[in-house]
């Protein structure tokens with residue numbers, strides 16, 4: 339399958355949608371995949387997780403992972419099960435977080451399949467998990483860690499390094515030196531103004547950029563801490579509970595840090611209990627303290643992130659938290675309300691108007707989170723409908739994703755503007771706005787990647803006389 343002289347880009351996921359990130363680069367020496375995520379959200383997307391990839395995993399030599407979010411790493415166990423035998427490179431914090439995420443993902447899938455079979459609400463008979471815990475065991479034996487900015491030679495003419503991109507703990511973009519060109523895969527680009535994570539690193543001269551575009555048409559407005567305090571105080575005034583669905587990794591820790599600060603500054607009641615109900619989030623918080631070079635928190639701040647928070651690992655206690663009297667804040671995964679313990683809270687909290695559901699992250703099309711954003715009057719959970727009477731509030735400034743101005747700022751941080759941009763990881767409307775903005779403001783041609791479309795980036799004459807490898 340390797341080409342003789344072409345360098346070809348093909349997106350197997352996150353093309354005109356935000357989930358399922360998988361970007362393949364075919365070269366004369368290696369076939370490289372950047373990210374290997376699950377499709378999430380609407381059913382037609384989720385079904386893609388069960389389809390065969392257009393390339394056999396055994397024909398791919400290397401996998402480079404930008405960060406630990408499920409839409410970037412969640413397909414790895416299946417990918418390895420289907421025959422991938424190469425190394426999977428990632429930064430050390432990403433390795434720790436990805437292991438947690440994948441074990442949790444396998445567990446959720448096993449439990450969901452079991453529940454669906456018992457209660458008969460799946461159309462698949464029997465419902466089967468995409469992968470199991472033992473598949474994760476096998477997949478993680480392929481993991482290799484690489485420090486930030488360390489160059490790794492993959493083949494005679496290909497090397498890469500990870501560069502911090504400020505999205506979550508350990509996240510990085512991939513800078514690939516491929517023959518005599520440089521190709522950057524952005525991963526998910528984070529925020530420039532954060533007192534939690536370091537800003538994205540400046541980038542060296544690059545020819546091609548494969549770039550995310552999640553918030554390509556939006557600006558995050560206002561001071562998120564101030565907005566958060568206002569929402570919390572409103573719920574407390576109404577004796578309500580604030581439910582914050584959050585990715586357990588990264589966001590939960592940042593929210594806890596902000597809540598901590600708001601309490602210290604007396605901007606929210608200091609007595610207000612905060613629960614972090616996710617076994618995964620608790621582990622992710624420990625990992626945060628192990629990697630001081632990857633965030634801005636001092637050691638004591640890092641330790642105190644969890645000080646005022648009740649961390650619940652055991653799902654048996656979830657009911658007790660739900661029925662605990664009085665106002666409280668609950669942070670629970672998943673962030674887009676696609677699964678996990680947060681759904682138990684939803685069942686009890688959404689039917690009451692004194693509660694607030696606070697959305698802080700991107701809500702993909704087809705998720706319950708998007709339905710709430712679109713003012714759905716009811717949500718379906720485990721085969722039953724629940725009315726939405728709680729107030730739904732969104733604070734996009736707490737998102738881990740750069741907004742349009744930060745995406746443009748990131749492109750301007752390159753030593754020299756790139757030759758061409760390929761937009762991925764965005765919905766078509768956001769991508770189109772960003773494409774035009776990049777062309778108008780930076781005069782760089784930008785192309786919106788389509789699923790499985792193969793594009794020749796350039797030709798190398800290194801193997802011009804070779805017929806095949």
Ligand SMILES: [Zn+2]
Nearest residue numbers: 405407505526
């Ligand atoms: Zn992400």
